[in-house]
Amino acid sequence: MTAATRGRKGTPKTLSWLLALAVLLAATAGCGDNHPMNLTITLAEAQTAATNQIREATAGAFPPGFTLEELPPQPLNCTDSAGKPTGQLLLGVTFWVNGLPTTQNNNAYFDALTAWWAGHGWTLSTDSRPADMFINATRDGYLMSLRANINQRLAIGNSTPCVWRNGTPST
Template identity: 45%
Template sequence: MQPTISSEQAKRITVNTVHSAATASFPPGYKLTEIVFPNESCTDSSDNDTGQIRVGITYWVDGPDRAHNNAYYENLKRWWHNNGWTVETDTWSGKQFANAHNDDGYLMSLTGTVTGPVLGRLSIGASSPCVWPNGTPERRS
């Protein structure tokens, strides 16, 4: 078991990455409002908890005119391409969802609500690869 960055370092990277992508994708005046989710436990191929976690951050994107969501999506796709990300899933034209990954194992997504009272509300988020909470493998009892 190899050391990793710590969960705090992974959180900083995911937050900074989302903010960089948002700045390039949305017009001035947008606001990111955090949606709180717990960290996700990582499992091995037998679905056993490894002790590692995947750190994520997700935000509602408030402020931009939802009529221009397709343009914001295109801006994000361009940012992904220019920053070494690879689109993994792209169902934007139907289900308003797309995600991409980079070579470091981070994953980022953009989602637009397609049901409920606020259609087209965007959320953007990123998650880290599996990391040890303190950066070093922990002894298992």
């Protein structure tokens, strides 16, 4: 437990929810046919790219004054189409979005992010509103999502494509 989460009511449930979100991102991103012997960027470079994409998207879609609270990254093993590990990893990065005006505007934030994605080469994959406040979009193997939890708190995440930890296959 970090100082940022210590003492928050419902933290274990929240972390479970975020882990489930990371697993969902990983499952929908897939690594199956990613030519596993090709060179890739490193996991650290992929994490930086995913984080920068979130920062760019939120700066373009949300009003001034918000902050992003980073949660621990979630590395996951990639598998091929038969479910066997490839040796590659993908990483889910997630942030709480803090400081936005009232939760009653959440739908407007979802609309703004959807519009930003459309203007920046992202392809909307899922829009589960109004039943579930969840959207996601893909670009270049990355999968970005925005979700409101049961308390209407927003979390934005991005999963990387499958990469070799150091950019090259292990021997």
